[in-house]
Amino acid sequence: MHSSGLSPAARSRAEPRRRPRLLKRAHEQRYLLAMSLPFVALVFVFNYVPIWGWLMAFQRYRPGRPFFEQQWVGLKNFTDLFQDETFYLALKNTLGMSVLGLILGFTLPIIFALLLNEMRAGLFKRTVQTVSYLPHFVSWVVVAGLVYKMLSTDGGPINQLIAHFGGPPVQFMAHSNYFWGVVVLSDLWKEIGWNTIIYLAVMTAIEPALYEAARVDGAGRWQLMRHITLPGISRVVIILFVLSIGHLTAIGFEKQLLLSNPVVKDSALVLDLYALQNGIGMNKFSFGTAIGVVNSLVGLALLFGANAFFRRKTGDSII
Amino acid sequence: MTHLPTGPRARPSTFDLVNGALMLLVLIVTVYPFLNVLAIALNQSQDTVRGGITVFPRHPTLDNFRAIFAYGNIPQAFFISVARTVIGTVLSLGACAMVAYVLSRRDFLGRGLLSRFLAITLYVSGGLIPGFLLIRDLHLMNTFWVYILPTLINAFNIFMIRSYMDELPVELQESARIDGANDLVIFVRIILPLCAPVLATVALFIAVGQWNSWFDTYLYNSSSPQLSTLQFELMKILQSTQSGADAMHSSELKTQQITPDSIKMAITIITITPILVVYPFLQRYFVAGMTLGAVKG
Numbered sequence: 001m002h003s004s005g006l007s008p009a010a011r012s013r014a015e016p017r018r019r020p021r022l023l024k025r026a027h028e029q030r031y032l033l034a035m036s037l038p039f040v041a042l043v044f045v046f047n048y049v050p051i052w053g054w055l056m057a058f059q060r061y062r063p064g065r066p067f068f069e070q071q072w073v074g075l076k077n078f079t080d081l082f083q084d085e086t087f088y089l090a091l092k093n094t095l096g097m098s099v100l101g102l103i104l105g106f107t108l109p110i111i112f113a114l115l116l117n118e119m120r121a122g123l124f125k126r127t128v129q130t131v132s133y134l135p136h137f138v139s140w141v142v143v144a145g146l147v148y149k150m151l152s153t154d155g156g157p158i159n160q161l162i163a164h165f166g167g168p169p170v171q172f173m174a175h176s177n178y179f180w181g182v183v184v185l186s187d188l189w190k191e192i193g194w195n196t197i198i199y200l201a202v203m204t205a206i207e208p209a210l211y212e213a214a215r216v217d218g219a220g221r222w223q224l225m226r227h228i229t230l231p232g233i234s235r236v237v238i239i240l241f242v243l244s245i246g247h248l249t250a251i252g253f254e255k256q257l258l259l260s261n262p263v264v265k266d267s268a269l270v271l272d273l274y275a276l277q278n279g280i281g282m283n284k285f286s287f288g289t290a291i292g293v294v295n296s297l298v299g300l301a302l303l304f305g306a307n308a309f310f311r312r313k314t315g316d317s318i319i
Numbered sequence: 320m321t322h323l324p325t326g327p328r329a330r331p332s333t334f335d336l337v338n339g340a341l342m343l344l345v346l347i348v349t350v351y352p353f354l355n356v357l358a359i360a361l362n363q364s365q366d367t368v369r370g371g372i373t374v375f376p377r378h379p380t381l382d383n384f385r386a387i388f389a390y391g392n393i394p395q396a397f398f399i400s401v402a403r404t405v406i407g408t409v410l411s412l413g414a415c416a417m418v419a420y421v422l423s424r425r426d427f428l429g430r431g432l433l434s435r436f437l438a439i440t441l442y443v444s445g446g447l448i449p450g451f452l453l454i455r456d457l458h459l460m461n462t463f464w465v466y467i468l469p470t471l472i473n474a475f476n477i478f479m480i481r482s483y484m485d486e487l488p489v490e491l492q493e494s495a496r497i498d499g500a501n502d503l504v505i506f507v508r509i510i511l512p513l514c515a516p517v518l519a520t521v522a523l524f525i526a527v528g529q530w531n532s533w534f535d536t537y538l539y540n541s542s543s544p545q546l547s548t549l550q551f552e553l554m555k556i557l558q559s560t561q562s563g564a565d566a567m568h569s570s571e572l573k574t575q576q577i578t579p580d581s582i583k584m585a586i587t588i589i590t591i592t593p594i595l596v597v598y599p600f601l602q603r604y605f606v607a608g609m610t611l612g613a614v615k616g
Binding site for chain 2: 022035036133134137150157193276293
């Protein structure tokens with residue numbers, strides 16, 4: 001036994017004192033404990049217990065039996081999944097829509113923020129900003145309704161514009177080829193303003209002296225933008241980019257579920273929707289969970305991959 | 320943001336003009352769908368069928384709105400939506416603020432542990448199906464509480480409130496303690512009033528989330544019509560007309576000469592009005608809140 005340097009007598013005096021001290025502190029902080037412990041229990045139940053449910057992916061879960069009396073099937077759900085053609089369709093749709101969404105949904109807010117930043121402060125600028133955040137607060141149910149209305153063939157403004165220039169009406173919602181575009185563009189419409197808030201905030205924090213010094217040196221508007229504003233926001237841009245790569249497979253199913261119809265359902269099937277349909281729609285709980293697990297793992301791999309790439313390039317880690 | 324020469328003498332350049340035009344385009348593209356829907360909702364249903372409604376109603380009427388409130392489940396769904404938004408926001412804001420306060424206390428003995436315990440939930444979640452089975456096993460299906468309990472505690476909101484509380488001077492709490500106040504009294508009387516701006520922001524986020532939510536109704540309460548929400552009713556109407564199965568042509572509408580399209584637009588307006596009403600008041604708070612987070616992060 002290692003000696004702690006204290007005589008046996010000193011240790012026996014010190015040890016019983018430690019626990020009462022902890023208890024004493026707990027007693028002093030009883031209000032703080034009472035204010036947090038019920039919520040710890042709640043978080044445990046609603047956020048931690050479902051993580052445990054991942055084990056279901058390795059079972060043949062049948063409702064009504066205790067968890068440990070379920071039949072364990074190893075990787076069967078996963079091998080079934082990788083042999084299912086529908087899985088590859090869902091994966092293709094998920095990655096297709098999210099990569100398209102990343103390209104537009106990532107670059108356009110930056111451009112929009114740069115342009116807003118170049119506007120003179122005034123009523124018009126404030127109006128544009130305020131209005132552009134608004135769709136973020138409207139539900140996808142409403143947005144889906146608006147999208148249908150705007151794209152409809154009887155009186156939808158887009159088709160009226162097309163007709164005005166002499167084109168034939170386009171049934172946007174009844175063509176599989178248009179579905180990805182409709183989802184990506186409506187998402188862009190909803191979130192572009194909201195996504196500029198962070199860039200505008202970072203731009204405000206750039207030292208004004210930098211601009212003055214550059215202007216004294218004869219820099220024009222484009223040069224100020226290229227050499228001061230853009231480098232000023234580049235760190236935030238990189239962080240957000242790496243994080244959105246991690247979220248590539250987590251695009252959810254809300255838009256796809258609300259915007260799809262029987263005609264375009266093959267283009268709308270994303271991984272989460274596939275899990276929903278199998279797991280809850282057809283009671284294949286274990287198979288549905290396996291889809292969720294694969295989805296999360298692909299997302300994690302993308303996140304760590306992107307982070308490793310940027311760490312090698314910049315020597316800086318994001319997560 | 321103001322690095323450009325301002326002042327009355329600066330003349331707009333070509334860039335300014337093009338930029339202004341672009342911004343105007345963004346403004347129109349954002350606002351037009353809402354105005355169009357509003358115009359249709361306020362226009363006489365039979366007249367709307369002729370087409371050509373843009374941003375002004377041609378034959379203004381409130382008949383469509385009157386029809387909704389006599390239509391099916393809408394009044395009850397409106398009541399449930401209001402109830403879940405009010406109750407859910409008050410309870411969740413109170414709970415998150417309480418946990419945030421405990422976390423902001425540097426002397427709290429479980430501080431590091433609690434902080435990590437909450438942060439993990441930001442990155443890892445069980446996913447759709449384990450979550451569904453949990454709700455079912457807890458017998459929360461077909462109850463009102465399924466709207467409130469699962470989202471009561473939100474780590475993101477807690478951290479947002481906590482970072483605001485961290486900026487408050489410690490001396491306020493110390494002097495209150497000398498006066499004999501306990502931690503709960505300090506939280507309610509001193510901390511909460513000082514946190515009004517961040518609480519307003521978080522309340523907006525929670526309230527919008529509650530008001531806009533439809534998937535929990537779809538998943539857990541679709542066999543309890545009395546617990547239906549406005550968003551879910553709107554979703555059902557949109558889906559039924561889109562798939563061609565025109566469930567909307569019920570006799571109650573035919574007698575009133577109201578078309579499904581007008582009903583859809585009127586419900587859409589009812590659904591977004593509460594947001595439009597509170598939005599201008601809370602706008603500056605959430606921009607400030609997000610800005611703070613961005614500059615710090």
